[in-house]
Amino acid sequence: MFAPADAASRLAPQEGAAVLPVPLADLADVPTPAYVYDLAEVRRNHARLRASLPERASLYYSLKANPHPALLRTLREGGARPEVCSTGELTAALEAGWTADTVLYTGPGKRDAEITDALERGVRFFSVDSPHAIEQLSRLAEESGATARCLLRINDDEPVPGQGLAMTGVASQFGADAGWVLAEPARFASRPHARVVGLHLYMGSNLGEVDALAAQFSRTLRTARTLDATLSAHGVRCEVLDLGGGFGAPFARAGHAPDLRALRPRLEALFDEETPGWRDGGPEVVFESGRHLVGTAGTLLTAVLDVKRSHGKDIVVLESGINHLGGMAGMRRLPPLNPTLVAAREPREAGELTALVAGPLCTPLDTWSRAARLPALRPHDLVAVPNVGAYGLSASLVAFLGHPLPAEAVVDSDRPGTPPEISRTTLIRQGVMD
Known part of the structure; x- marks a missing residue:
């Protein structure tokens, strides 16, 4: 796993591939960039949290964390109730099978x-x-x-x-x-x-x-x-x-x-x-x-568009930037993300680089990390960002500069070999964007 330069340690490139919930080959039909959600991890998180709370207590899922229908259905089946704070979230909850009398608005x-x-x-x-x-x-x-x-x-x-x-x-x-x-x-x-x-x-x-x-x-x-x-x-x-x-x-x-x-x-x-x-x-x-139930169930898979040097520094440009992950953090309203970046497959070249990692947007604010330690990436390589199942796509600046939205793919690591479910982005389903 390749962490930012100020991290205490890092793992070898081949170990980083484990961040994906299923083998990369199983995602061959998933276009990038894509958020990949693992339903098995949602079930595990829900079961662990329920076991951490008193038996008689009830648990609501805050849809603001991630309103994807497959995640909602999984949590409903596990016994969670829906907590919503908008008409769009209410629609998503009802379409996922919850009845109106279970909703907290x-x-x-x-x-x-x-x-x-x-x-x-x-x-x-x-x-x-x-x-x-x-x-x-x-x-x-x-x-x-x-x-x-x-x-x-x-x-x-x-x-x-x-x-x-x-x-x-x-x-x-x-x-x-x-x-x-x-x-x-x-x-x-x-x-x-x-x-x-x-x-x-x-x-x-x-x-x-x-x-x-x-x-x-x-x-x-x-x-x-x-x-x-x-x-x-x-x-x-x-x-x-x-x-x-x-x-x-x-x-x-x-x-x-x-x-x-x-x-x-x-x-x-x-x-x-x-x-x-x-x-x-x-x-x-x-x-x-919200985040505890679905945060670790999401991975952002995105491709490298360009690698170059500028003023003595390595620059890696990705398909995804603050428009796909980061939201207000990307616009410096919050501390910068500096996310973990993992090589999703074995790099084609040996070696490492310490790079400024940017997205494709036409603004110098579109930066994820200024000193990420990475393998020797080349254009078309894939990288992944772990633990973005909560406050990922729907909490980001998706309309800024009009770049295409990521796909969303649902897998279940408890059921290997099952093809991923690829869907239109949640934001389009909710009517947030055309």
């Missing part, structure tokens, strides 16, 4: 048309972020002849240390500040057609350590207990407690999903202390996960 701002569409399709469970959002949902539910259930999303007063991406404890569009709810609880009570049935607390994301996750959930449960005591005086009964997730996974780098099995007994002890009665179904405890 979230998001910090929702247009009337989106809510009405969801209500008319049968969705009755929403997350709301403010008194206005409760009133909006009640008004639209009444117009649709329905009554909706909703979770009040909370922005806790302090962030929890160790978060990969802070979602609470800072000024945010997500949720109502805990102090606001405690100061004016009547404003967060149920409305005639929007019944507040619980709390939604999502503290942070991409945490890979059991200790960090346990600390996050411990804080969450203490906050929930305080809020529940205050809101109960205004008729709110906490039937559902959504603790979010934050379960980490490597992104565009070598590695495996973290082992979280030690989390289960920690959580059960926390619930026994902070939420008596949870074992008997009151309240129902639910979690959410």
